[in-house]
Amino acid sequence: MRLVVFGWGNDARGDDGLGPLLLDRVRRAAWPDVTTVEDFQLQIEHALDLDGAEAALFVDAGRDTPAPFAFAEIRPERGESHTTHALAPEAVLDVYTRSLRRPPPPAFTLSMRGERFELGEGLSPEAADRLEVAWDFLQRLMGERSVEDWRRKAGRPAR
Amino acid sequence: MLNLETAQSPQKLRRVAIEPVSRVEGHGKVTILLDAENRIHQVRLHIVEFRGFEVFIQGRPYWEVPIAVQRLCGICPVSHLIAATKAMDVIAGFGPLTPTAEKLRRLLHYGQIVQSHALHFFHLSSPDLLFGFESEVAKRNIIGVAAAFPDLAKQGVLTRKFGQEIIAHIAGKRIHGTGVIPGGVNKPLSVADRDSMRAGIDQIVDWSKAAVGLVIQLHETNPDFYRTFGESRANMMGLVDRRGALDFYHGGLRARDADGGPIFDQIDYATYRNVLQEDVKNWSYMKFPHIKTLGADKGWYRVGPLARVQVCDVMPTPLAEAERRTFLNAGGGKPLHGALMYHWARMIEMLHSAELARELLDDPDIVGTDLMADKGPRREEGVGVIEAPRGTLFHHYRADDNDLVSYCNLIVSTTNNNQAMNESIRAVASRYLSGRELTEGLLNHIEVAIRAYDPCLSCATHALGQMPLEVDLIDADGTLVSRARKG
Numbered sequence: 001m002r003l004v005v006f007g008w009g010n011d012a013r014g015d016d017g018l019g020p021l022l023l024d025r026v027r028r029a030a031w032p033d034v035t036t037v038e039d040f041q042l043q044i045e046h047a048l049d050l051d052g053a054e055a056a057l058f059v060d061a062g063r064d065t066p067a068p069f070a071f072a073e074i075r076p077e078r079g080e081s082h083t084t085h086a087l088a089p090e091a092v093l094d095v096y097t098r099s100l101r102r103p104p105p106p107a108f109t110l111s112m113r114g115e116r117f118e119l120g121e122g123l124s125p126e127a128a129d130r131l132e133v134a135w136d137f138l139q140r141l142m143g144e145r146s147v148e149d150w151r152r153k154a155g156r157p158a159r
Numbered sequence: 160m161l162n163l164e165t166a167q168s169p170q171k172l173r174r175v176a177i178e179p180v181s182r183v184e185g186h187g188k189v190t191i192l193l194d195a196e197n198r199i200h201q202v203r204l205h206i207v208e209f210r211g212f213e214v215f216i217q218g219r220p221y222w223e224v225p226i227a228v229q230r231l232c233g234i235c236p237v238s239h240l241i242a243a244t245k246a247m248d249v250i251a252g253f254g255p256l257t258p259t260a261e262k263l264r265r266l267l268h269y270g271q272i273v274q275s276h277a278l279h280f281f282h283l284s285s286p287d288l289l290f291g292f293e294s295e296v297a298k299r300n301i302i303g304v305a306a307a308f309p310d311l312a313k314q315g316v317l318t319r320k321f322g323q324e325i326i327a328h329i330a331g332k333r334i335h336g337t338g339v340i341p342g343g344v345n346k347p348l349s350v351a352d353r354d355s356m357r358a359g360i361d362q363i364v365d366w367s368k369a370a371v372g373l374v375i376q377l378h379e380t381n382p383d384f385y386r387t388f389g390e391s392r393a394n395m396m397g398l399v400d401r402r403g404a405l406d407f408y409h410g411g412l413r414a415r416d417a418d419g420g421p422i423f424d425q426i427d428y429a430t431y432r433n434v435l436q437e438d439v440k441n442w443s444y445m446k447f448p449h450i451k452t453l454g455a456d457k458g459w460y461r462v463g464p465l466a467r468v469q470v471c472d473v474m475p476t477p478l479a480e481a482e483r484r485t486f487l488n489a490g491g492g493k494p495l496h497g498a499l500m501y502h503w504a505r506m507i508e509m510l511h512s513a514e515l516a517r518e519l520l521d522d523p524d525i526v527g528t529d530l531m532a533d534k535g536p537r538r539e540e541g542v543g544v545i546e547a548p549r550g551t552l553f554h555h556y557r558a559d560d561n562d563l564v565s566y567c568n569l570i571v572s573t574t575n576n577n578q579a580m581n582e583s584i585r586a587v588a589s590r591y592l593s594g595r596e597l598t599e600g601l602l603n604h605i606e607v608a609i610r611a612y613d614p615c616l617s618c619a620t621h622a623l624g625q626m627p628l629e630v631d632l633i634d635a636d637g638t639l640v641s642r643a644r645k646g
Contacts, residue, residue, distance in 0.1 A: 010230050044281075045320040099312055120215040
């Protein structure tokens with residue numbers, strides 16, 4: 001399964017760096033057929049990074065997501081914006097659908113709960129623990145690496 | 160200047176707040192005070208989070224600054240990288256850049272402008288312009304554009320992608336790039352990478368020219384509306400070269416008044432404090448800069464595309480200059496000050512940047528290998544200024560004897576435009592909202608004016624992130640009547 005993994009966030013703002021930190025582990029694991037994409041924020045051109053992938057995984061920090069993390073399947077969804085500054089993963093899928101006129105690959109989000117997002121802060125102890133838990137979970141995901149298995153795992157509370 | 164900054168008796172008025180709330184970054188909001196007949200008495204664009212970057216950066220080694228500043232903004236990290244590095248060129252003691260280094264920095268900068276302007280127009284602004292300000296809200300977005308105008312939407316995505324590829328080729332990667340360093344650049348451009356970009360740039364020039372044509376078509380549907388929506392007569396400022404031509408990368412500061420008359424010209428930007436003053440107001444954390452000699456009330460100014468195309472004497476590429484002449488003719492010899500005119504000017508600048516990038520890709524120097532300037536003694540202080548996509552961007556630093564940053568002052572484009580944005584939304588509120596029952600479509604008129612500037616609240620607060628929007632309607636007793644949230 002050709003997989004593209006997106007990790008985004010700002011490592012200068014405390015727990016907002018969770019996404020890039022987890023993505024860095026994915027990159028270093030060097031799994032075959034896995035492409036990584038890091039950015040500060042998701043934007044319209046990320047739709048083009050989905051092209052050719054059989055599945056997509058979006059990893060990010062969340063303020064209101066369940067701890068330690070939430071894993072869910074997402075679908076294209078129209079987003080609204082009053083600035084150019086960011087898109088949600090669902091909106092990236094929709095840009096793909098509309099621009100390339102075909103359905104996007106199955107896509108999942110792995111959102112780790114963060115606590116502190118202030119400029120200049122390091123990773124909070126809670127976020128550091130959650131990064132480890134999420135990494136364990138992600139390695140199990142990569143062990144199976146099938147959309148069917150991921151769908152079974154999606155939506156269940158993390159353990 | 161409309162007298163809607165401060166109401167006479169605010170305690171008797173209703174308050175409407177259009178409030179972006181956010182997970183990780185700067186918070187901005189618009190508040191509108193209304194009386195019982197919905198007449199507008201006060202309109203303000205606030206920044207309500209204290210900016211932290213200037214303190215955050217103090218105590219760090221000066222050579223880390225060009226990397227650290229990229230965390231300021233997810234949309235224009237390259238602009239901060241280049242402006243900060245220009246300041247550090249001075250502090251580190253470097254002399255003039257080599258031709259190859261300056262051209263690579265310029266190409267990087269033009270790629271940044273192409274990607275930012277494409278994103279701004281196609282993703283953010285075209286839905287309002289193509290569908291109408293009060294059209295169905297569910298359709299009024301890039302997805303709606305993609306559904307109704309799929310080729311246009313695809314061009315927008317691919318044009319932005321091309322700009323990002325220029326950045327990746329020169330800075331090393333899309334984000335956290337290190338290609339630009341004090342004294343020059345740290346890697347040459349390969350012939351293969353140059354050829355790859357050269358193969359695609361003609362298409363980007365063509366699409367950019369078509370985008371200008373689209374804005375003109377839209378303008379022709381209702382010229383008076385386009386010319387006057389969100390109109391605020393402002394002084395204008397931007398960088399020009401010694402001939403008076405627009406220069407995004409380097410030049411002297413030039414300011415013109417609202418009628419196009421000269422205020423100052425060819426000011427060395429390192430002495431910006433001789434001509435500009437930053438004031439604070441008790442209702443916003445964002446500063447209010449103005450031209451010193453004119454004072455706060457008359458000295459506020461506009462930056463960015465609408466100012467730049469009217470401050471310069473010429474844009475030194477043929478297609479863009481021809482389009483600029485057409486734009487100026489729309490003003491009948493007088494400067495244009497409507498907020499929607501930003502979009503027209505922005506697409507002319509995208510065309511100009513694409514043409515400039517093509518010229519550089521045809522220049523043999525661009526694949527040269529002489530990358531670093533000669534180094535002299537270290538200096539205590541440095542200022543770097545560029546024309547970022549949204550307007551003039553100032554980075555000013557001092558470094559102590561231990562090479563640690565001891566002082567930092569940033570004036571970002573959004574801060575330069577602070578008063579101009581406030582005046583534009585006051586003009587819109589006064590003309591379109593006053594005396595009417597507020598609807599989502601009417602409130603969107605305010606947002607349309609804000610979107611024309613696309614204020615980077617991340618930059619203005621020196622943070623980073625997304626900006627969803629919340630609208631609160633609060634009655635005169637302070638009771639929340641309704642709340643709508645999107646984004």
